[in-house]
Amino acid sequence: xxxxxxxxxxxxxxxxxxxxxxxxxxxxxxxxxxxxxxxxxxxxxxxxxxxxxxxxxxxxxxxxxxxxxxxxxxxxxxxxxxxxxxxxxxxxxxxxxxxxxxxxxxxxxxxxxxxxxxxxxxxxxxxxxxxxxxxxxxxxxxxxxxxxxxxxxxxxxxxxxxxxxxxxxxxxxxxxxxxxxxxxxxxxxxxxxxxxxxxxxxxx
Amino acid sequence: xxxxxxxxxxxxxxxxxxxxxxxxxxxxxxxxxxxxxxxxxxxxxxxxxxxxxxxxxxxxxxxxxxxxxxxxxxxxxxxxxxxxxxxxxxx
Numbered sequence: 367x368x369x370x371x372x373x374x375x376x377x378x379x380x381x382x383x384x385x386x387x388x389x390x391x392x393x394x395x396x397x398x399x400x401x402x403x404x405x406x407x408x409x410x411x412x413x414x415x416x417x418x419x420x421x422x423x424x425x426x427x428x429x430x431x432x433x434x435x436x437x438x439x440x441x442x443x444x445x446x447x448x449x450x451x452x453x454x455x456x457x458x459x460x461x462x463x464x465x466x467x468x469x470x471x472x473x474x475x476x477x478x479x480x481x482x483x484x485x486x487x488x489x490x491x492x493x494x495x496x497x498x499x500x501x502x503x504x505x506x507x508x509x510x511x512x513x514x515x516x517x518x519x520x521x522x523x524x525x526x527x528x529x530x531x532x533x534x535x536x537x538x539x540x541x542x543x544x545x546x547x548x549x550x551x552x553x554x555x556x557x558x559x560x561x562x563x564x565x566x567x568x569x570x
Numbered sequence: 571x572x573x574x575x576x577x578x579x580x581x582x583x584x585x586x587x588x589x590x591x592x593x594x595x596x597x598x599x600x601x602x603x604x605x606x607x608x609x610x611x612x613x614x615x616x617x618x619x620x621x622x623x624x625x626x627x628x629x630x631x632x633x634x635x636x637x638x639x640x641x642x643x644x645x646x647x648x649x650x651x652x653x654x655x656x657x658x659x660x661x
Contacts, residue, residue: 509637512630531631534600537593552589559592563627 370538378444382437389433393426396445400425400452402533407456412463421459425452443545515565523558530555588617592624599632 377395380388404425405418429436429451436447516524529535529543537555541548591614598605607625611618
């Protein structure tokens with residue numbers, strides 16, 4: 367057991383015993399990671415109306431309220447539980463801000479796709495600092511290919527790649543969230559990378 | 571160029587070493603280091619082909635991650651990936 371893991375276990379034990387300071391520290395430990403998770407999953411159309419930090423704050427408040435319930439049986443790793451709560455908040459946020467305005471987003475249909483608008487916005491960001499038109503076009507095309515390949519992967523492959531490359535979680539952090547070993551995470555990442563390479567190869 | 575099935579088979583044979591190497595390369599790319607892929611190939615000849623074939627994909631993904639503005643040390647921009655398909659079953 368690493369020092370980090372040992373520290374986390376101690377914090378979890380204290381939080382389980384109802385220690386308010388430990389509970390607060392436990393929640394704060396994941397604020398940054400949750401923010402990156404939420405930011406990478408919020409629809410672009412909400413950019414001007416929703417701050418990912420607010421979604422995270424709601425998530426942490428929700429988690430604080432439900433912590434007794436969680437510690438009754440700790441059904442999944444704590445980080446994984448927080449990620450589920452954050453994912454639920456993202457769904458609720460989309461429902462509140464987009465569905466209620468009858469915009470053409472169907473969560474069930476598009477849940478595992480990359481929305482075109484988001485992909486286009488990403489490409490715009492990527493190319494914004496390029497000064498050469500040819501470079502800009504080349505980078506744009508490549509980004510489109512990468513986005514398409516990523517969105518075409520299985521959810522299992524895509525999720526681990528998003529966690530590692532977009533959320534920039536370490537293998538150890540992914541292991542903590544998924545409740546598997548770091549070695550298993552690396553193996554899963556390798557397999558996903560191979561699938562991703564195959565997809566890019568097929569598309570080019 | 572081999573297909574994914576061959577790479578997966580070889581990756582399984584190479585076991586943790588290839589997984590560790592790809593993780594190390596990813597980490598260095600994310601830190602902004604220039605990775606000398608030939609040095610890796612020379613140091614790990616049993617993984618040479620896989621490293622060469624997977625490096626462009628790692629590079630693409632790292633660039634995608636950097637470009638989204640979700641760097642660990644910086645405030646991020648919203649958007650880019652859709653919400654989960656449905657709410658979790660845990661309640």
